[in-house]
Amino acid sequence: MTAMKRRRGAALLAGGIAATMLLAACGGSSDEAASDSAGGDTAAEETTETTETTEDAGAGDAVAAGCEAYADMMGNEGSTVTLFTSILPPEQQLFEQAWADFESCTGIDIVYEGSDQFEAQLPTRIAGGNAPDIAFIPQPGLLAKLVESGGPVAAPASVSANVDSYWNPAWKAYGTVGDTFYAAPLGSNMKSFVWYSPKYFAEWGIEVPTTWDEMFAAADAIAAAGVKPFCGGIESGGATGWPATDWLEQIVLRTQGGEVYDKWVAGEVKFDSPEIKGAMDVLQGWMKNPDYANGGFGDVQTIATTAFQDAGGPILNGECAMLQQASFYANFWENFQPGTTIAEDGDVFAFYLPEVDAAVAPNPVVGGGEFVTAFADRPEVQAVQTYLSSPEFATSKAALGTWVSANSGVPLDTYANPIDRLSAEFLTNPDGTFRFDASDLMPAAVGAGAEWTEMTAWFAEDKPTDEVLKAIDAAWPAS
Amino acid sequence: MEELGAGLAKVGTGVAAVAIVLGLLLLIFFIGARAKGRLQSPVAIVVFLGPAILLLAYGLIVPAFRTTVGSFQNASGQDWVGFANYTWIFTAPGNSTFLINTILWLIIAPVLSTGLGLTLALLLDRMRRESVSKSLIFMPMAISFVGAGIIWGLIYEYRDPSKPQVGLLSQVVMWLGVEDPPNWLLWQPFNNFLLMVIMIWIQVGFAMVVLSAAIKAIPSDVVEAAELDGATGYRLFSKVTIPMIRGTLIVVLTTIMIAVLKIFDIVRTMTNGNFGTQVVANEMYAQAFVAFDVGRGSALAVVLFVAVIPLIVYNVVQLRKERAIR
Numbered sequence: 001m002t003a004m005k006r007r008r009g010a011a012l013l014a015g016g017i018a019a020t021m022l023l024a025a026c027g028g029s030s031d032e033a034a035s036d037s038a039g040g041d042t043a044a045e046e047t048t049e050t051t052e053t054t055e056d057a058g059a060g061d062a063v064a065a066g067c068e069a070y071a072d073m074m075g076n077e078g079s080t081v082t083l084f085t086s087i088l089p090p091e092q093q094l095f096e097q098a099w100a101d102f103e104s105c106t107g108i109d110i111v112y113e114g115s116d117q118f119e120a121q122l123p124t125r126i127a128g129g130n131a132p133d134i135a136f137i138p139q140p141g142l143l144a145k146l147v148e149s150g151g152p153v154a155a156p157a158s159v160s161a162n163v164d165s166y167w168n169p170a171w172k173a174y175g176t177v178g179d180t181f182y183a184a185p186l187g188s189n190m191k192s193f194v195w196y197s198p199k200y201f202a203e204w205g206i207e208v209p210t211t212w213d214e215m216f217a218a219a220d221a222i223a224a225a226g227v228k229p230f231c232g233g234i235e236s237g238g239a240t241g242w243p244a245t246d247w248l249e250q251i252v253l254r255t256q257g258g259e260v261y262d263k264w265v266a267g268e269v270k271f272d273s274p275e276i277k278g279a280m281d282v283l284q285g286w287m288k289n290p291d292y293a294n295g296g297f298g299d300v301q302t303i304a305t306t307a308f309q310d311a312g313g314p315i316l317n318g319e320c321a322m323l324q325q326a327s328f329y330a331n332f333w334e335n336f337q338p339g340t341t342i343a344e345d346g347d348v349f350a351f352y353l354p355e356v357d358a359a360v361a362p363n364p365v366v367g368g369g370e371f372v373t374a375f376a377d378r379p380e381v382q383a384v385q386t387y388l389s390s391p392e393f394a395t396s397k398a399a400l401g402t403w404v405s406a407n408s409g410v411p412l413d414t415y416a417n418p419i420d421r422l423s424a425e426f427l428t429n430p431d432g433t434f435r436f437d438a439s440d441l442m443p444a445a446v447g448a449g450a451e452w453t454e455m456t457a458w459f460a461e462d463k464p465t466d467e468v469l470k471a472i473d474a475a476w477p478a479s
Numbered sequence: 480m481e482e483l484g485a486g487l488a489k490v491g492t493g494v495a496a497v498a499i500v501l502g503l504l505l506l507i508f509f510i511g512a513r514a515k516g517r518l519q520s521p522v523a524i525v526v527f528l529g530p531a532i533l534l535l536a537y538g539l540i541v542p543a544f545r546t547t548v549g550s551f552q553n554a555s556g557q558d559w560v561g562f563a564n565y566t567w568i569f570t571a572p573g574n575s576t577f578l579i580n581t582i583l584w585l586i587i588a589p590v591l592s593t594g595l596g597l598t599l600a601l602l603l604d605r606m607r608r609e610s611v612s613k614s615l616i617f618m619p620m621a622i623s624f625v626g627a628g629i630i631w632g633l634i635y636e637y638r639d640p641s642k643p644q645v646g647l648l649s650q651v652v653m654w655l656g657v658e659d660p661p662n663w664l665l666w667q668p669f670n671n672f673l674l675m676v677i678m679i680w681i682q683v684g685f686a687m688v689v690l691s692a693a694i695k696a697i698p699s700d701v702v703e704a705a706e707l708d709g710a711t712g713y714r715l716f717s718k719v720t721i722p723m724i725r726g727t728l729i730v731v732l733t734t735i736m737i738a739v740l741k742i743f744d745i746v747r748t749m750t751n752g753n754f755g756t757q758v759v760a761n762e763m764y765a766q767a768f769v770a771f772d773v774g775r776g777s778a779l780a781v782v783l784f785v786a787v788i789p790l791i792v793y794n795v796v797q798l799r800k801e802r803a804i805r
Contacts, residue, residue, distance in 0.1 A: 120768040145771055149555060238769065240751045298639035301665055304753065305637060445554070449770035456753045460665050471573060475770070477554055 067105035069392050072158070073383035077107030081384045084125070084132035085370070086118035091331075091403075098397035102387050108380050116237070119448065126151040131375040134384060136186055138370045139440040140174045141447050147177040152373045156382045159184045159372075162389040166409045168428070174436050175371050183371035184389035187397075188406040190423035191246055191326040191366045191437065193350040200318045212254070212356045215322075219292055222321045228295035231320035232287050232303045233311030234456060241452030243308050244459060245439040246366065247287055247324060251279040253364045254356040258433050265441045267476055271451075271469040280465050287324075288459065295320025304460035309335070315348060316340065324353060326368065327423040331402050343418055350419055352426065363432040368440060369406065398424075443477050450475030543784065549777035556773045564778035577757035580671055584742060584758060588678045589735040593728065595679065596686025600694055601716070603687070613691070617684035624681070628748030631677045635749075637662040667755045674756060677745050682738065686731050693727035694720060726801040733794040740787055759783055 087095065092114050103110060113132070115121055119142060125131055131151055137143050146152050155175075163172050163184045175183040194215070201208065204222055209215035219229040234243045253261050256275045263269040264276065287293050287303065294302045296314020312329060313336045314320035323329070333340040333348055340347045355364055372388050374381050387393050391409025398405060398414045406427040415421040426432060439447035450472045457463040511526035553560050568574060599616060603609050619627065636646030640659050644650040649660045664670050697720065705719045721728070743760035750756045752765060759779055767776025 120764075123768070123771065238747065238751055240753055296639075296642075298637065298642075298662070301662055302637060302639075305662055305664055445770035445772055449765065453753060460754050461667070474571075477772075 066101070069390075070102060070105045070387070073102075073106050073108075073387055076380035076383055078109075079107070079378070079380035080109045080111055081134060081381050082111045082113065082132045083134045083136070083384075084113050084115070084118070084122065085136040086114065086116065086138060087136060087370075088114040088116060094397065094400045094403065098393065098400055099387070101396070102393070106383060108383060110384060120238070122146070123149070126375065133374065133376045133378070133381045135373050135375065136370040137183065137373045138368065139444075139448065140371065140436065141441050141444055143175070143183055143371060143373060144177045145444055146373070147180075147182060151375055152182050153375060153377045154180050155182055155184060155374070155385060156377075158382070158386040159389045162386065166389075166391055166394075166407045168406065168408075168430075168434060170434055170436070171369075171406060174441070183373040184385065185406060186370040186372050186388060188367055188369040188404050188423075188427050189326045189328045190404065190426050191368060192250060192353040192364065192426070193325065193327055193329070193419075193423075194353050195312055195315060195323040195325055195329060195348060195350045196321060197315050197318065197348050198345060199347065200315075200321065203318070204321070206321075208351045210351075210354055212354045215354055216286075219322070223291050227319065227321060228291070228293055229321040230287060230292045231295040231297065231306075231311050231314050231323050232293060233297075233306030233308045234303055234459065235305055235307045239448070239452065240304075241454075241456040242439065243311075243325070244287075244303075244455035245447070245451050246326070246437065247283055248276075248279055248455070249366050249435075249438045250324070250353055250364075251282045251286075251356075252276060252438070253361055253366055253433065253435055254353075255279055255282060255360065257360040258364075258435060261435050261438065265438050267442075271472040272466070277465065277469060280469065284465070301460055301462075304456050312336065312348075327404060327419055328402070330417065330419045350422070352422070361433040363426070363429060365426045365429070365432050365434045366437060367406070367427055367434060368437040445475050445477055446472060546777045546780050546784075549773055550781045552774050552777075554770075554772040554774050560774060564774045565782075567775060568778055568782060574762075576755055577752070577759055577762045580755075580757060581740070581759045583671060584675060584678075584739050585736055587672070588675045588682070588739045588742075589732050591675070592679045592682040592735050593686045593690075593732045595683045596731065597690050597728070599683065599687045600691035601720075604691065604694060613684075613688065617688055619681045620684045622681065624677075624742075624744030625748050627677050627681055628745045631673075631680075632749055635663040635673060637664070664750055664756075665754050670750070670754055671756055674745055674749055677749075678739065678742060682735050686735065689731050690724060690727060693724040697723045726797055729797050730794060733790045733797075736790050737787055737794075740783055740790075 092112055096110075096112060099110060102108070118135075119139070122132075122135055122137075122142075123146065126146065126149075137146075143152065160172075160181050163175070163181075167185060171185045172181060175181060175185060196208070204225055204227075206218045206221060207214075209218050222229040232243065232247075234241050236242055249261075252264060252275070255278065256264075260269055260275050264271075269275055288300050290300055293300050294306065296317075296319035297303075297306050297311075308325070309332055312323045312325065312332060315323055316333070316337055327350070329350075330342055333342060337347070342348055355361060372385055374385055389407075391407055394405040394407040394410045395414050397403050398410050398420070399416070401417055402420065404415070404420050404423045404427065406424075408428045410424065412421055412424055415424055427434065439451050441447065442451070454463070454468045454471050458465070458468045508526060511522050514522035549556055550564055551559055551561060569578070603612055606612060622630070633645075634647045637649060637660075638645050640649075640653065644653065646663070648663060652660045663673055666673070701723065702715070702719060705715055710718060741760050742758060743764060746752055746756055746758050746761045747764065752758070752761045760783060763776050763779035763783065766772045766779060
């Protein structure tokens with residue numbers, strides 16, 4: 001009997017130890033999460049901080065030589081700001097390089113975390129009480145949604161002042177929800193470009209088009225030479241379909257003008273309206289034209305299964321002539337062929353997707369960008385926000401290449417890359433008709449949901465235009 | 480130095496937290512161990528089951544409850560909408576695609592996996608180097624669905640027939656004399672089956688290993704008796720082997736069915752639900768985390784949850800029966 005009891009006691013003890021270990025494991029992880037935001041030294045930091053070498057240099061000192069620009073942001077030595085973004089390496093390293101000086105001067109440690117599941121993970125992390133200090137939100141629609149459910153904190157006055165002095169007012173409106181200004185723009189991309197190969201254009205005897213009609217005349221000439229003139233790819237994992245929404249936006253802005261565009265974004269002009277249907281018909285004769293697409297890949301349907309990253313490949317070997325894609329596509333050419341030069345006389349370059357009618361929309365530009373949204377109002381977080389909205393940061397980042405800011409405080413000659421300079425010129429053009437990517441402004445159920453899937457079905461299954469447009473309208477939230 | 484100090488302080492805090500929890504638990508277990516007489520058994524039950532039930536409640540029951548509540552609310556979870564989300568699932572145009580696809584998946588993938596697994600188990604049963612072939616067939620089981628999706632994505636890759644091919648399937652089909660292979664992932668409705676092939680490829684190893692063990696567990700006297708009575712080949716298989724492993728067969732089938740119900744990774748990796756390949760689980764993800772419609776996402780989750788219940792009940796009942804026989 002006693003032996004029996006002793007054995008039971010031992011079993012209870014063993015169970016206790018096992019349970020403790022389990023609890024300790026849980027407790028450990030939450031400890032770590034807490035220390036992440038409170039200023040710590042976790043393994044994650046070590047792996048992301050690849051460029052920082054002068055960690056202790058600024059700590060303790062007052063304003064050191066070369067740190068004058070950061071005078072207002074001092075006083076937060078040894079603190080940590082966590083950053084969550086969809087921007088992945090190699091661009092991550094460029095960001096870290098750009099703010100290395102800021103970090104060493106102010107002693108604020110920016111812990112970078114990139115994820116390709118950013119849009120899905122961010123709301124989950126906020127709901128789970130594990131929000132980052134700062135997130136780069138690439139879709140104002142997502143920002144509005146997050147504000148609605150709580151999380152983002154209003155931007156401090158210093159950020160607001162920076163945006164007022166350096167950005168077109170349109171940008172501030174895009175970072176504002178209701179009457180509260182939340183998020184300053186960070187990088188920008190100019191989506192109204194058409195990529196082409198200067199070498200093959202010369203071979204085919206084609207001039208770079210400057211009007212809409214010239215572009216299609218060129219396409220016809222190339223098609224007559226036996227090459228499908230346009231290529232495109234809209235496959236993008238969970239975001240499959242977005243390049244197709246960009247094409248539609250370009251046409252809507254060019255043929256219907258900024259006002260219709262804004263009403264379309266607001267849901268006042270339906271997808272199933274004569275305006276948008278007209279734009280779809282233009283797209284039908286362009287990217288869905290079997291004589292024009294899909295150069296280098298096959299028939300029009302292959303647009304749906306071609307990764308957007310791969311779409312430009314055939315341009316380099318003359319199997320396709322033109323690809324409508326954003327300025328950031330400059331980063332992809334190296335993947336197809338190491339050493340590809342991007343220049344007017346190089347292997348590949350881009351021309352401005354021409355305007356259709358100057359009376360409807362002069363110099364139309366569709367662009368995109370990220371917005372620096374904070375989820376905490378600690379002084380070090382606000383210091384980072386202020387810095388990221390300053391011309392100093394934008395210039396420092398732009399000097400590293402393949403990145404454009406619509407911040408007018410950046411001198412145009414900072415951009416070493418001709419594409420970036422061209423983008424900045426259009427993005428800061430006071431006479432241009434600038435509009436933000438419409439699908440990023442629409443409710444996520446439309447702009448990141450139905451419009452993506454329906455446009456994909458339009459290409460892949462040749463789903464009738466009317467059905468596509470009605471289905472997108474049906475996804476528009478009721479309220 | 481500062482950092483080291485801060486680090487040590489943090490480690491100290493961690494150790495202290497662990498020590499406190501450990502102390503508390505030791506106290507509870509100590510009291511539990513001291514309980515005597517009438518109290519002994521209830522106290523032991525509480526001490527052993529308590530933590531598990533607490534964790535289960537926190538990790539499973541509470542979320543299930545909240546999801547159910549959420550399914551009756553609107554997109555942002557602020558207003559009540561009654562059964563609107565459920566009505567939407569079963570009546571909205573276009574939604575029939577993922578409902579029908581899920582049913583197709585539910586029937587075809589488990590039946591083919593189990594059937595193939597059984598065939599392989601029988602064939603390999605008398606082969607030399609059985610373990611080597613079995614290991615090879617079982618190996619895909621170790622590959623994640625996303626990894627498998629990427630591998631098969633390369634196999635199904637399409638290129639214009641006049642150009643050098645990238646995808647293995649297109650090239651093989653062209654070697655066999657088909658001049659114009661389809662763009663596989665767009666090839667409706669067969670693209671659904673091409674996705675199921677991946678699931679079967681992964682699950683067949685599981686089915687084979689479990690069924691093979693069941694076949695080997697059939698008492699040899701039963702088989703000998705049947706053989707003495709003149710049963711051979713197919714008769715032996717259908718009248719002796721199958722009835723003897725019936726319970727295992729059902730368990731394998733239902734287990735794969737449950738795995739198929741929640742299939743999401745393969746579809747998301749390969750097509751993201753486009754081209755008519757959507758299934759309930761991926762639609763749930765798209766609604767909840769892409770369109771941020773928590774209401775519809777929750778309702779779809781509840782539908783899956785309800786669909787899984789009969790399978791699990793049946794599975795458990797079968798296991799019980801099996802145990803009762805032995």
